[in-house]
Amino acid sequence: MLFQLSEEQLMIQQAARDFAQNELKPGVIERDEHQKFPAEQVKKLGELGFLGMMVSEKYNGSGLDALSYVLVMEELSKVDASASVVVSVNNSLVCYGLESYGSEFQKEKYLKPLASGQQIGAFCLSEPEAGSDATSQQTTAEDKGDYYLLNGTKNWITNGSTASTYLVIAQTHKELKHKGINAFIVEKGMEGFTVGPKENKLGIRGSDTHSLMFNDVKVPKENRIGEDGFGFKFAMKTLEGGRIGIAAQALGIATGAYELALEYSKQRKAFGKPISDHQAIAFKLADMATQIEAARLLVYKAAWLKDQGQSYTLAGSMAKLYASKVAMDVTVEAVQIHGGYGFVKEYHVERLMRDAKITQIYEGTSEIQKLVISRDILK
Ligand code: CAA
Numbered sequence: 001m002l003f004q005l006s007e008e009q010l011m012i013q014q015a016a017r018d019f020a021q022n023e024l025k026p027g028v029i030e031r032d033e034h035q036k037f038p039a040e041q042v043k044k045l046g047e048l049g050f051l052g053m054m055v056s057e058k059y060n061g062s063g064l065d066a067l068s069y070v071l072v073m074e075e076l077s078k079v080d081a082s083a084s085v086v087v088s089v090n091n092s093l094v095c096y097g098l099e100s101y102g103s104e105f106q107k108e109k110y111l112k113p114l115a116s117g118q119q120i121g122a123f124c125l126s127e128p129e130a131g132s133d134a135t136s137q138q139t140t141a142e143d144k145g146d147y148y149l150l151n152g153t154k155n156w157i158t159n160g161s162t163a164s165t166y167l168v169i170a171q172t173h174k175e176l177k178h179k180g181i182n183a184f185i186v187e188k189g190m191e192g193f194t195v196g197p198k199e200n201k202l203g204i205r206g207s208d209t210h211s212l213m214f215n216d217v218k219v220p221k222e223n224r225i226g227e228d229g230f231g232f233k234f235a236m237k238t239l240e241g242g243r244i245g246i247a248a249q250a251l252g253i254a255t256g257a258y259e260l261a262l263e264y265s266k267q268r269k270a271f272g273k274p275i276s277d278h279q280a281i282a283f284k285l286a287d288m289a290t291q292i293e294a295a296r297l298l299v300y301k302a303a304w305l306k307d308q309g310q311s312y313t314l315a316g317s318m319a320k321l322y323a324s325k326v327a328m329d330v331t332v333e334a335v336q337i338h339g340g341y342g343f344v345k346e347y348h349v350e351r352l353m354r355d356a357k358i359t360q361i362y363e364g365t366s367e368i369q370k371l372v373i374s375r376d377i378l379k
Helices: 007-024 026-036 041-047 066-079 079-101 102-117 174-180 232-267 279-309 313-343 350-359 366-378
Strands: 119-126 140-143 149-160 163-170 181-187 194-197 210-221
Touching: 007 041, 007 066, 026 079, 026 119, 026 350, 041 079, 066 079, 066 232, 066 279, 079 102, 079 119, 079 149, 079 163, 079 181, 079 232, 079 350, 102 163, 119 149, 140 163, 149 163, 149 181, 163 232, 174 181, 181 210, 181 232, 232 279, 232 313, 232 350, 279 313, 313 350, 313 366
Parallel strands: 119 163
Antiparallel strands: 140 149, 149 210, 163 181, 194 210
8 A cells, every 4th residue: 555645646735735825825814704705716726727627638627636636625725615615516526527427518518618717617406405315306307308497496506606507406207206307507697597695604605605596497408417317326426526525625624723723832832831832732733633644544545446446435425524523623622722812813723613514514414424334334
């Protein structure tokens, strides 16, 4: 077993680290405060090739492996999880879904601008009444011959107003339950498609989360992804990869908070010495470092399995379950180590703590990960 990154992976990691420090860190507190989408930064991420990392060069992607993607997610998330969630959704859910299951027409028309970062995409599965229970889709797509008529509402959609291309899951044959579900490509501007107000969130406040409303939207037949009834499998396969990206985001948030706490503990003095010299703090740091290392191994392993073409369903869910718990635990401890300073915005750790919580909720809650894991180990 080789625990070593390649030269290329190290270079990509460094590029992402530099970008996070130079481009994301300035202004991150203000963007969080005012819920400002990092539009300029996302544009630059596209120019760096970070929005279509695993897409082949044929479709304007960077042609890199999943481990490189995870390294980028980790570095960006150390500083700004609102920016990294855009990278995650565009890469793991939208580009991956289109490249793996889209038609040649769909790849040419929609994947190319998404992979090059000229446009960004959104993945629309969750609904007011269908979150974890994804088979209970209420959005309908009625087959009208040349087109589908789309009606319904989607909730909690990342990139909700900034995306140009939306992958929308909807029910076509209700009697067939999940086997009657389809996935469609919907363009911004299609008649009857409206975007609701921005959600006012606890964390990842810079990200752009909205409800979407579809009212008799005519979606051309060629915009259905895969065979009739493939939509639920499409969503599940796509989310599997998404979970690795979110696990890497959680790992980055934890690492960012840990590094700040480590630095602070060496500078802050109490009772005549740096607080890191007190075992009460040193032991906290030891626990945090160990948890982060364990999470990193799970996340990298899941990405490695994906790169080997092996099944990563179990590994991805384990990585997401554990890394998101570590993100929550470590960020809480980082605030604690900072004392009163941890409670104010200038020290960054309170934001990381708020951002950490979403990693236990989106792309399948922790309970969903336990469901996937337990089904696998008990089968
Ligand atoms: N790969 C391929 N097929 C899969 C699969 C996978 N990973 N997981 C399930 N399936 C298939 C099953 O094989 C089964 O197919 P057959 O009937 O042909 O055998 C079918 O899907 C139904 O599977 P289950 O009976 O296991 O379905 P379930 O309802 O019991 O549970 C679940 C499945 C794992 C709970 C699933 O519903 C799930 O993952 N829920 C969470 C959804 C989620 O993550 N939502 C957040 C979306 S993010 C978003 O929308 C917003 C955004 O901005 C990103």
